[in-house]
Amino acid sequence: MCKRKRLCAVIITSVLIIIYSILPVGWMIRTSLLDKSELLKSPARFLIKEISIDNYKQMLGVGEANILTSRNFKTAFFNSVKEALLSTLLIIVIAVLAGYVFARVKTRITQILFVLLLVTMVLPAYSVMLPLYRIMIGLNLLDTVTGVVLIYVSAFMPLAIWIMRSFFESVPTGIEESAWIDGSSRIKAMLLILPLAMPGIIAAAIISFLSVWSQYAIPLVFASSDAQPLTVFLTTLSGKSSVNFGLISAGGMFTILPPVIIVIFLNRFLVSGLTKGAVK
DSSP states (O other): OHHHHHHHHHHHHHHHHHHHHHHHHHHHHHHHTOOHHHHTOSSOOSSOSSOOOHHHHHHHTOSSOOHHHHHHHHHHHHHHHHHHHHHHHHHHHHHHHHHHHHHHOOOHHHHHHHHHHHHGGGSOGGGGHHHHHHHHHHTTOTTSHHHHHHHHHHHHHHHHHHHHHHHHHHSOSHHHHHHHHTTOOHHHHHHHHTTTTHHHHHHHHHHHHHHHHTOOHHHHHHOSSTTOOHHHHGGGGBOSSOBOHHHHHHHHHHHHHHHHHHHHHHHHHHHHHHHHHHOO
8 A cells, every 4th residue: 555655646746747847838839829819818728729820930030020020030049059059069079088087097186176177066157257247348259159158168068077077987998008008199099989988978968058058147148139049039029018928939939949859869868878977
């Protein structure tokens, strides 16, 4: 009886958590498929009688759409893609090199540097925004893709390095030692074990990409205009006197689409990469 009660409790809790997680997304899908007349009806109904894709047409600039809104949406979307891809690429290159060094070169200096690197992960982002803002102004990088990418790299690089260090420590040193005997350098030896570290690299890349893509506070401060990503662009759709919930929901659907695709198709690489790196 006790086991059955525990099983029922686990099932009920899991169902409630799933409903709690999926319901907001379902409501956003519903809102994005309603026209203005249906959206303002009271009381609101979850089921839709007539589906309308006018909000998506406005976002994509199809038909009688607001040209300015569509243009700003496309610019923000490509900004998000560029910033996420460039940041992820730089983070992975640095994380692979630094993670290998921290895993294989065991000296007091590398240990101290690694601890200092981990300390930066617990610093609140808001505590360094003012000095970063002054630095970006001094370097003329404020509201540029380059400036935002540099901030993202500095923010999410420590976590990627930690993941790669743990993964390289789980890889046996036999291949590298054989390469050294044959006269290979440390760089060449590292390149030989990169295929074995590929699950960890993919896991670190996925986490970095998702972290960058979902950022709001950093681009709100450092990229409020020309380098504005989707997360910040959606807030511009609400005015002082009115809020276009349908348009915001349609934009939100476009925003969550890349993370959903990545999680669905690359989830197994994320799980395998993290679990393999945890076992030495």
